[in-house]
Amino acid sequence: MKATLTNEIKKLDTYTWPTGFYSDGLHAGLKEEKKDMGWLYSEVPASAAGVYTTNQFQAAPTKLTKLTINVNHQLQAMIMNSANANSCTGPQGTKDAHMMQQLTAQKLNINNDLVGVASTGIIGEQMPMDKITEGIEQLELTKNANVTEAILTTDKHPKTISVQFKINDQTVTMSGFAKGSGMIHPNMATMLGFVTTDANVDGIELQQLLSSQVDETFNQITVDGDTSTNDMVVVMANGMASNQQLTSEHADYPVFVAAFHQVLGFLAKSIAEGGEGATKLVEANVMGALNHEEAQTVAKAIVGSNLVKAAIFGEDPNWGRLMGAIGQTNAHVDVEHVSVWFNDQIIVKNSQAAIFDEGVMKDSLKSNVVTIKVDLNNGDANGQAWGCDLTYQYVKINAAYHS
Amino acid sequence: MKATLTNEIKKLDTYTWPTGFYSDGLHAGLKEEKKDMGWLYSEVPASAAGVYTTNQFQAAPTKLTKLTINVNHQLQAMIMNSANANSCTGPQGTKDAHMMQQLTAQKLNINNDLVGVASTGIIGEQMPMDKITEGIEQLELTKNANVTEAILTTDKHPKTISVQFKINDQTVTMSGFAKGSGMIHPNMATMLGFVTTDANVDGIELQQLLSSQVDETFNQITVDGDTSTNDMVVVMANGMASNQQLTSEHADYPVFVAAFHQVLGFLAKSIAEGGEGATKLVEANVMGALNHEEAQTVAKAIVGSNLVKAAIFGEDPNWGRLMGAIGQTNAHVDVEHVSVWFNDQIIVKNSQAAIFDEGVMKDSLKSNVVTIKVDLNNGDANGQAWGCDLTYQYVKINAAYHS
Numbered sequence: 001m002k003a004t005l006t007n008e009i010k011k012l013d014t015y016t017w018p019t020g021f022y023s024d025g026l027h028a029g030l031k032e033e034k035k036d037m038g039w040l041y042s043e044v045p046a047s048a049a050g051v052y053t054t055n056q057f058q059a060a061p062t063k064l065t066k067l068t069i070n071v072n073h074q075l076q077a078m079i080m081n082s083a084n085a086n087s088c089t090g091p092q093g094t095k096d097a098h099m100m101q102q103l104t105a106q107k108l109n110i111n112n113d114l115v116g117v118a119s120t121g122i123i124g125e126q127m128p129m130d131k132i133t134e135g136i137e138q139l140e141l142t143k144n145a146n147v148t149e150a151i152l153t154t155d156k157h158p159k160t161i162s163v164q165f166k167i168n169d170q171t172v173t174m175s176g177f178a179k180g181s182g183m184i185h186p187n188m189a190t191m192l193g194f195v196t197t198d199a200n201v202d203g204i205e206l207q208q209l210l211s212s213q214v215d216e217t218f219n220q221i222t223v224d225g226d227t228s229t230n231d232m233v234v235v236m237a238n239g240m241a242s243n244q245q246l247t248s249e250h251a252d253y254p255v256f257v258a259a260f261h262q263v264l265g266f267l268a269k270s271i272a273e274g275g276e277g278a279t280k281l282v283e284a285n286v287m288g289a290l291n292h293e294e295a296q297t298v299a300k301a302i303v304g305s306n307l308v309k310a311a312i313f314g315e316d317p318n319w320g321r322l323m324g325a326i327g328q329t330n331a332h333v334d335v336e337h338v339s340v341w342f343n344d345q346i347i348v349k350n351s352q353a354a355i356f357d358e359g360v361m362k363d364s365l366k367s368n369v370v371t372i373k374v375d376l377n378n379g380d381a382n383g384q385a386w387g388c389d390l391t392y393q394y395v396k397i398n399a400a401y402h403s
Numbered sequence: 404m405k406a407t408l409t410n411e412i413k414k415l416d417t418y419t420w421p422t423g424f425y426s427d428g429l430h431a432g433l434k435e436e437k438k439d440m441g442w443l444y445s446e447v448p449a450s451a452a453g454v455y456t457t458n459q460f461q462a463a464p465t466k467l468t469k470l471t472i473n474v475n476h477q478l479q480a481m482i483m484n485s486a487n488a489n490s491c492t493g494p495q496g497t498k499d500a501h502m503m504q505q506l507t508a509q510k511l512n513i514n515n516d517l518v519g520v521a522s523t524g525i526i527g528e529q530m531p532m533d534k535i536t537e538g539i540e541q542l543e544l545t546k547n548a549n550v551t552e553a554i555l556t557t558d559k560h561p562k563t564i565s566v567q568f569k570i571n572d573q574t575v576t577m578s579g580f581a582k583g584s585g586m587i588h589p590n591m592a593t594m595l596g597f598v599t600t601d602a603n604v605d606g607i608e609l610q611q612l613l614s615s616q617v618d619e620t621f622n623q624i625t626v627d628g629d630t631s632t633n634d635m636v637v638v639m640a641n642g643m644a645s646n647q648q649l650t651s652e653h654a655d656y657p658v659f660v661a662a663f664h665q666v667l668g669f670l671a672k673s674i675a676e677g678g679e680g681a682t683k684l685v686e687a688n689v690m691g692a693l694n695h696e697e698a699q700t701v702a703k704a705i706v707g708s709n710l711v712k713a714a715i716f717g718e719d720p721n722w723g724r725l726m727g728a729i730g731q732t733n734a735h736v737d738v739e740h741v742s743v744w745f746n747d748q749i750i751v752k753n754s755q756a757a758i759f760d761e762g763v764m765k766d767s768l769k770s771n772v773v774t775i776k777v778d779l780n781n782g783d784a785n786g787q788a789w790g791c792d793l794t795y796q797y798v799k800i801n802a803a804y805h806s
Contacts, residue, residue, distance in 0.1 A: 323526060
């Protein structure tokens, strides 16, 4: 299915806001120099859907956005900041998140319950509301992409993608941006992801689609196994492309799904690749599993193992650690007949060392992308996950981030 | 209970083999220079119990030892080597483990099914059986502690403990040694632990005691979240102290349990403290949990978080990451009323930043032991776990170990 659909989805060279979407980003003084506040705005209320961290300590803005979207699956704006997560900030934090929502709504002259709030950064410090208030006052309605920078923390660069495709012969644009870096793990970690589109799509349908697609993309990445209190992926679809409303019954729905998968998949992989201190993207492809869930579990276990991650940093084909990672899951495995390939070169056959050219293997592991393929030899299901290597730089960043 | 019993348990200044136990260790050529083979021998068959890795890829020696002990809960000898794990080595690996058992039994003139085999080191390479055979030939029956060195891999030094106590007014000696380092996580990781005692205790009883005590000690440590294929803890009790046989009905049984707990707890903490590249031991004490299991889960989550571990390496009281680690468990938490102490100084109250002296806190985090206390405010149960910090050195060791 994807092969044909991909032809119909055009990836744009530059980040492009869909029809009716405006945005801005600026330096409000939460960070020393870099941009730290931004927003999104749609000319008309948009269908909206969200997925949120599963961490029990959900931050005030995360809870508020969830509540807001759940009112009637609509949003018209999102206000965002980095440098301060407004998490573990008690009743004052809740009040501040509401104030951010209210100030934004007032400035845009829309209802409070059409405004989402997203924050990321240090946990446990109260929001500097004077700076936030001034930042909101200064934000404008532009077509610049400053907001994609304003949400970053230790990320090296913005993660953005824009695609176009046709629904009922109308051109639809879909654009996504995200922040990641550390604390990235299945179930939403410290990451923010936002997708805007001018497609006309039902809000409930959008929510179902988002939830299922997040399971295949954002929930299959890990940087360090740690989840955060602030994560969310929010989608806004404002309908200004004027296509006939999309539901799963619509003939062009598969194109929309494929585009959505492409956007979320790209952002998820970008987050894994841009993990704190990372030098390599690691992709695990598991086949021969009893079912998809088990294949996904094994793939995540591989990209999540510190020992595997450190070995890949060292460009060392240490497959014993890989077997350790596979074996510590509960997935069904034919323990005598597992095969493993590093960058398509076989290294394990029948759960033992295979014969391979060490020089060729060493060279191939110098690549920026390391693909690990595993055949569990126990069924027909496949799964995928993405991570990165574990480096000195990761330790350095995380030993020093707070102070 | 423990307070009074501890008075009756004397920790010895030097490692001491219990009555009737002999041992040796030497360099057989598996490593370049260091000792790499050793054994244990008891004059008479000893009651024996074992706990083994839960990893699906159980190494050949691990499987064989389990099988052997399960015959009738007896062992008279253990043969051990480091540098090669004999894991993922197929039918040849199984043959080699049996050969190690058989050669040892022949040399000691005892039955094969009284000999356990333990290996640790690189996964996926066949055992150099010529060196192993020669090593077994050279091993002698001595009272030296060479074997405690011969099982080490990247460990900085041996982990040993000897205690004495009275059962029926007979002096009983109990001595334990272990190897750890990387790949250390709940459920037995890459670690070998051996306890010998001259106490007279029933084998079945010993197995039950070992299993329950391992849950409170070895299974509550983590270095990197990775488990291995070769781990085991084996206990041998040869009865040569001539006490009346211990069962749970015996009046002095609590002393035996307390001593056993002390020995396993000491070895477990030593492994956490001696984790690859570690500079600090991290102890998590969780209270206010709904039940013991949840308290243990939260404690493990804390010491298992890469972000917490890196922060502790950086001597940075980044409690936000700690909240993240707690919140990603399923344990019942009063999310508005959690308290946290670092080295007994409060840092979080009602799930928000508490007022504390930053200078005093910074100084206290320079210590080699960092204690994190957490009150979940949701019940009366406690739990404990141990880990270490995440350092540049950990990455270095694990990026380079294989090659």
